[in-house]
Amino acid sequence: MSKTVLIVGGAGYIGSHTTLALKEAGFRTVVYDNFSSGHRDACFGDVLVEGGLADTALLTRTLEDHGVDAVVHFAALIEAGQSVLTPLPFFENNVGGTLSLLNAMNAAGVSRLVFSSTAAVYGNRTDVELLDEALTRAPINPYGDSKAMVEAILESCVAPHGLRAIALRYFNACGADAQGRTGERHDPETHLIPLVIQAAQGTRASIAINGTDYDTPDGTCVRDYIHVSDLASGHVAAVTHVLSQQEPGVQPINLGTGAGQSVRQVVDAVKGISGVAFEVTEGPRRAGDPATLIADVTRAREILGWRARHSDLETIVRDAWVFAEGQRGG
Numbered sequence: 001m002s003k004t005v006l007i008v009g010g011a012g013y014i015g016s017h018t019t020l021a022l023k024e025a026g027f028r029t030v031v032y033d034n035f036s037s038g039h040r041d042a043c044f045g046d047v048l049v050e051g052g053l054a055d056t057a058l059l060t061r062t063l064e065d066h067g068v069d070a071v072v073h074f075a076a077l078i079e080a081g082q083s084v085l086t087p088l089p090f091f092e093n094n095v096g097g098t099l100s101l102l103n104a105m106n107a108a109g110v111s112r113l114v115f116s117s118t119a120a121v122y123g124n125r126t127d128v129e130l131l132d133e134a135l136t137r138a139p140i141n142p143y144g145d146s147k148a149m150v151e152a153i154l155e156s157c158v159a160p161h162g163l164r165a166i167a168l169r170y171f172n173a174c175g176a177d178a179q180g181r182t183g184e185r186h187d188p189e190t191h192l193i194p195l196v197i198q199a200a201q202g203t204r205a206s207i208a209i210n211g212t213d214y215d216t217p218d219g220t221c222v223r224d225y226i227h228v229s230d231l232a233s234g235h236v237a238a239v240t241h242v243l244s245q246q247e248p249g250v251q252p253i254n255l256g257t258g259a260g261q262s263v264r265q266v267v268d269a270v271k272g273i274s275g276v277a278f279e280v281t282e283g284p285r286r287a288g289d290p291a292t293l294i295a296d297v298t299r300a301r302e303i304l305g306w307r308a309r310h311s312d313l314e315t316i317v318r319d320a321w322v323f324a325e326g327q328r329g330g
């Protein structure tokens with residue numbers, strides 16, 4: 001019989017792609033979301049439950065009523081820059097909300113979890129080229145702090161609660177479903193690629209580069225951009241892994257490509273795909289931004305048998321561009 005997966009935050013960007021991938025892999029899917037940033041037309045679960053993370057009783061009932069075998073937990077506030085300005089909601093939703101979910105899982109006897117962590121837990125490591133999971137967590141913004149705290153909480157729950165979990169540390173999610181079924185629609189949008197695309201579409205006047213004096217090859221921040229459909233297949237592998245995991249335990253696993261792209265390279269890629277010479281300005285650094293974040297992807301390959309397949313910058317930008325054009329009827 002097929003296993004059932006609860007997807008908390010399944011109406012969001014990464015959650016909606018992952019729901020599609022889990023269904024295609026033969027899982028039964030239950031989406032749980034409060035639509036604070038998700039979209040009703042991006043819910044692809046076999047079942048939809050509308051509710052908030054803080055509602056432990058509803059989460060517990062949902063786990064029990066639908067016979068959930070494993071949970072994938074995406075629900076969070078996600079903007080690193082915003083978390084510097086308004087930290088408290090980040091801790092309340094991301095840490096407090098996860099405690100509520102863990103309490104519900106304990107009450108319902110569900111012990112298998114895949115948690116959305118982030119490259120932001122590494123902070124600003126200028127001493128290493130690639131970030132591997134054995135490095136100490138050292139976030140430099142409240143968003144990263146909130147995710148590092150949850151990782152620590154999960155580690156505490158292994159022995160007492162028999163938790164079997166993977167914390168997937170995604171690098172920069174981007175791109176869109178190649179069939180156009182879902183894509184990136186954050187509101188407000190703060191992520192680089194969709195903002196640059198808006199500049200190319202003329203729905204924003206220009207794109208500002210946040211800082212050109214970083215210690216990087218062209219002075220702008222370098223990130224490891226990972227196609228959201230690659231993230232989705234990484235979740236299928238992680239869910240499959242925790243479902244077959246005999247012993248309790250939690251481990252972090254990076255999902256990235258192992259290569260970095262600068263802000264200027266992203267801007268140039270969008271100019272190339274769109275054919276539009278939009279205006280680019282150079283502004284100050286954004287608070288809380290590490291200079292470089294690039295994944296060591298050895299562990300994902302060895303433990304999950306996973307690697308990125310769609311994450312060359314051209315494919316990412318083309319899929320994101322096609323989705324964005326479709327959104328405005330272009």
Ligand SMILES: NC(=O)c1ccc[n+]([C@@H]2O[C@H](COP(=O)([O-])OP(=O)(O)OC[C@H]3O[C@@H](n4cnc5c(N)ncnc54)[C@H](O)[C@@H]3O)[C@@H](O)[C@H]2O)c1
Pocket residue numbers: 008009010011012013014015032033034035036037038039051052053054073074075076077078093097116117118119169170171172173174186
């Ligand atoms: N987008 C990225 O580049 C990126 C990178 C690393 C990690 N992550 C992590 O991945 C996860 C998903 O990110 P995303 O880009 O898909 O974000 P998103 O905002 O598109 O999706 C989050 C979903 O969670 C729901 N949600 C939020 N708070 C909730 C609550 N209290 N109760 C119920 N539902 C709630 C939202 O409605 C939304 O559907 C987040 O945990 C984020 O921290 C994202």
Ligand SMILES: O=c1ccn([C@@H]2O[C@H](COP(=O)(O)OP(=O)(O)O[C@H]3O[C@H](CO)[C@@H](O)[C@H](O)[C@H]3O)[C@@H](O)[C@H]2O)c(=O)[nH]1
Pocket residue numbers: 078079080081118119120170171172173190191192193195207208209210211221222223263286289293
């Ligand atoms: O108008 C803009 C927007 C962004 N940037 C820069 O582009 C880079 C990427 O920024 P963004 O797309 O906002 O992503 P990050 O701040 O790197 O954070 C994303 O990637 C992290 C993992 O690396 C996740 O933890 C976060 O949730 C997710 O928002 C950064 O240097 C930004 O300063 C600009 O120069 N101009």
